[in-house]
Amino acid sequence: MSVAIGTEARSTERRPSARRRSASFAIPLLIAVLAVAAIVALSFGAAGIPLSRLPAALGLSGESTAMTARDQLVLWSIRVPRIAAAAMVGGLLAAAGAIMQGLFRNPLADPALVGVSSGGALAAASAIVFTDSRFGETLRFLQTELLPLAAFAGSLATTAILYGISSRSGRTSIAVFLLAGVAITAIANAGIGLLVFIADDRQLRDITFWLLGSMSGVTWTKDAVLAPVLIIGLGACAFIARGLDLLVLGEADAFHGGVDVERLKRISIVMVSAMTGVAVSISGVIGFVGIVVPHLLRLVIGPAHRLLLPASVLSGAILMVGADTLARTIVAPAEMPIGILTAAVGAPVFLFILLRQRGLASL
């Protein structure tokens, strides 16, 4: 039978595979879904703006009433910057996850797993506790600016330490990197625990809220931090895509195939820490986006990184805009921390992947 199939395949013309056909639709489709999600998100919130009033509020039609002025204030000073930030944070987290999985050749790898997020969280919690008690009211105002900077610095420092531990004479050991990450996560969590212990009630609430992740309080300033990182990141994604594909063969065989493996690893590690660090600094710790999005995409469009990385950015953006809209509305006028939502959906998917992998391994 196999012989018959073989001769049949030989005689057919080259045609794009089913996966490649679905892949060619992926990017335009995801852009369209993101646009719809953003419009819906604009309309929902503590102060609702019906879809019929959206064009006027966005300045697309000439009408101008007192209602329009209120709508415009809500939209441009609160909702648009927030939705833009949610989209960019989701895109950064999903892309960082996809890159790290390619680097580790493991669909369960995630920046949160190697302590990059925890390092940022520890630095942010330190900022909350120490700026408050050491400098008192005089420096309170700095906290808004200090918090993202501290988280970013913490993520970068964690990555630098990780890289220092796992890199010897120009070679980076992925296994050491992963295990060192587990240890650093534990150290960072111990530090956070200590801070929680010494924090007063109000600080504790700040820390907790930030650790759970939230998009509230996002301003245009924060968007201005996110946008360049995302744009540079997307450019770098195109640059490393083929290398990450070949890395699936293992480091030696990627090298045999012409990849400068050490350079690829250095660029990927810096990208992952910058993307995660900036995202964490804006939104706090939001887990599982980096694992769930790339995994689901691989099932549909395949694992090739040239498509997977940009598709991850778009899908991560859609997921986060949707999750943030839910977070803003289900307990309105209060807000649900967004990290609770992503963990509630993400953790079961993580377990599902784990079980499927075990199934494969036992075959």
Add this chain to the structure above:
Amino acid sequence: MSAVIEARGLSKRAGRATLLDGVGLTVAAGEMVAIIGPNGAGKSTLLRLLSGDLRPNEGAVRLKQRDISSYTPRELAARRAMLSQHINVTFPFTVEEIVLMGAGERSARDAGSLVDAALDEVGLAHFRERQLPTLSGGEQQRAHFARVLVQLAFGEAEHGPGLLLLDEPTSSLDLRHQIDLVEAARRRAASGTAVIAILHDLNLAIRFADRLVVLAGGKLAADGPRADVVTREIIRDIFEIDAVVHQGDDGVPYVLPQSMRAMVPPR
């Protein structure tokens, strides 16, 4: 014929252990060389030094008249291709996508006919859209061989005869596909490629190669035409087994270990 690869006085140490000690090897364009030797003899280390993957502690490797460390990874990939022994692909790439990886930055359209030819040559054309991790070990090995053939073909189109390195390429293949792989390598040698393979099956090595290189304890124990190397004495010294060397009907020798000969019924 000019030397494609030239290694002199290669030594490689890992900690206190000496993996390879003063080994030299020159392989010309169109030549087929099999490396044989017991486990731990340094065969894989030698191949990784020849591929540029490892750097020697002493000695030097010259590929196409240039020091191998002076090439960038991409330049190197256009001049030598290597098939490793165990490759574990975790993501669901299809067979076609894996083979296409041998084509470098070229698009699927530009590389299509070579990918087709390579898939045909390893007998996997009907599996092109299957996900690699769902195939058997031998089928995966053949898909990787097709990828390596595509890489070699593109490199040779630009830079002339290249180097093909095979690390135990037949270890997970059935008998028919072992022969197929050896013949595919022979065709490359016939068109000028220098081929070096590590093989454990002495009889396959004899059929495969013009020349046999024997490694033992990290040192070069023998290097020459098969008739000189495949002798009862050398097999006893290197592999520590007693074996009888017969002449086949076609003049090619074959090796029969003693304990197995006892099981063959008398003619």
